[in-house]
Amino acid sequence: MKPSLQLKLTQHLALTPQLALSIKLLQLSTLDLEHELEKYLRENPLLERDEMYAQTDVAPGGGSGDEATSPPTVDERTEQSFSDEENWPVDEAAHFSSSGSFDDEDSDYQDVQAATVSLREHLLWQLGLMTLPDRDRVLVRCLVDALDDDGYLTQSLDELVDTMPAELGIELEELQIALNHLQHFDPTGVGARSAQECLLLQLEALPVDRTRTLAADIVRHCLDQLASHDFVKLKKHTGCDDDALRAAHLLICSLNPRPGAQFASSDTRYVTPDVVVRKLRGQWSVSVNSDAFPRLRINSLYAQILSRQRGSGLAVHLQEARWLIRNVQQRFDTILRVAQAIVERQRQFLDHGEVAMRPLVLREIADLLGLHESTISRVTTQKYMATPRGIFELKYFFGSHVGTEAGGAYSATAIRALIKQLIGAEEPKKPLSDSQISEVLGQQGIVVARRTIAKYREALSIPPVNLRKSI
Structure with missing residues (x-):
């Protein structure tokens, strides 16, 4: 084959560093954006937060590259073990009592207890208040350590006896006595070995009456039928009428099948909305949440040095800082445009609720704004809108x-x-x-x-x- 020269013209998109940064920032959530900005702030000496920024709202797109980024207009700001057994009771009781103040009228003891005291600490505090022989105290503590997060004893007593040192000579009857002590602790139902036992413990703690007796009978013998709502078999077994069965059913439903769950530590995650929607003068208005908008600027001292010394090594950092500020501004401009387009098409949802939600796809918004569908997908992922009906991810409005x-x-x-x-x-x-x-x-x-x-x-x-x- 004879070699030859050919001229070929093609088009391709060059992903410049600035474009790559813009795409990266656009797809980040507000929390991830903050983490990313912290990295840039540590690495770039010319970039800093505007800590003295005056609390006024400025429309997006109004600042130059060297100026601080400023939040877009917001019409109304949102409001916005055996060895150490001897000394533990004092320590545990002291720890518990320091978790909250009974003299503070504004404090809610139940909330403080649930937030700062674990189930184990709560039970050991109660154990410290009881007058028990040392051997029984140790056994109760061993049972406390064997409970799961819901307050259940998942191991049988036989298994627990086998795990204890043989030289102690612990017998099954001793462990059963210790369990009886534990099952009288608060919260009621703790130390149960099954859901059935948990419910029965709570029922036994209630005053004796006809409803409690019927409920206990149902829990002992007909719990499966109750779970499947087979009320015909329940009435046939108990011989009760509809009213009595209804009362017993309500009583059982009021019990807590997970008594230890209230002491579990909760991982609460808060969402900061990117945009806020309000109805002003009969029209739905969208603005960027100023609390979600990072305020960045160029360090003025380094900027002055660079203006006098051309060719300084800080010039690269200056350009990176300018790119970052512009791209952060552009990110919020794009989020705002997309949010405005969504609100325009979902006004009926804002007025009347979910039943008025209209069909909407990403392409519809992309065609309207002249953006690529993938850009709309990035904008609507992990970005949130605060409305009078609640906070929703932008993707919620599509489907x-x-x-x-x-x-x-x-x-x-x-x-x-x-x-x-x-x-x-x-x-x-x-x-x-x-x-x-x-x-x-x-x-x-x-x-x-x-x-x-x-x-x-x-x-x-x-x-x-x-x-x-x-x-």
Whole structure:
């Protein structure tokens, strides 16, 4: 084959460092953005936060590269062991008593206790107040250490006896006595070995009456039938009428099957909305949340040095700082534009709720704003909007749709809201099946298969018809 020279013209997108930074910042959540900015602030001496920034709101896009980034306009600011057994009771009691003050009228003891005291500490504090022989005290403490987070004893007493040193000569009867002590501690039901035992412990702590006796009988012998709402078999077994069974059912439902859960440490995560939606003069207005907007600027001292000394090694840092400030501003400008477009199309949702949510896809917003669909996907992921109806991820406003008999479309979110409404208004003795819900929606012109109804119902954590039936 004879070699030859050919000229070929092609087009391709060059991903410049600034464009790569812009894409990276756009897809970050507010929390991840803060972490990323902290990294830049540590590495770039010319970049700093504007700590003295005056608390006024400035429209987006108004600053130059060397000026501090400023938050967009916000019309109204949002409000916005055996060896150490001898000394432990004093330590545990002291720790517990220091967790809250009984003299502070503004303090809520229950909240402080749940937040600062673990289940183990709470139980050991109670143990410290009891007058028990040392041997029994040690055994109770061993049982406390064997509890899970819900307050259950997951190991059998035989297994626990086998794990203890043989030279102590601990017998099963001793451990049973220790368990009896533990099961009288607060919270009631702690130390149970099953859900059935947990409920019975709580029932036994209540005053004796007809309802409590009936409830205990149901828990002992008919707990499976109660769980499946088989009220016919329950009445046949107990011989009670509807009113008595209803009262016993309500009493059992009021019990706590996880008594230790209230002492578990909770990992609370807070969401800072990127944009805020308010209704002003009858119109829905969108603004960037100033609390989510990072205030950055160029260090003025280093900037003056660079203006006098051209070719300084800090010039690269200056350019990086300018890029970062511009890209942060552009990020929020893009989020604001997308949020405004979403609000314009979902005004009925803001006015009337989920049942008025209209079908919406990413491409519709992309075509409107002249952006790529992937950009809209980045903008709407882990970005949140605060509305009078709550805080929602921007992706919440997009979703699949279902056709109607008239040839239109209905949002899946709206259909889920309708299902929730129908189930909420159903007759408790005759709840609606998935097929019946499908028929009701069909009468409204919304064609939804029974399987789809079941899928939406499960997504709403609503049990099937047999478990919703009541007396």
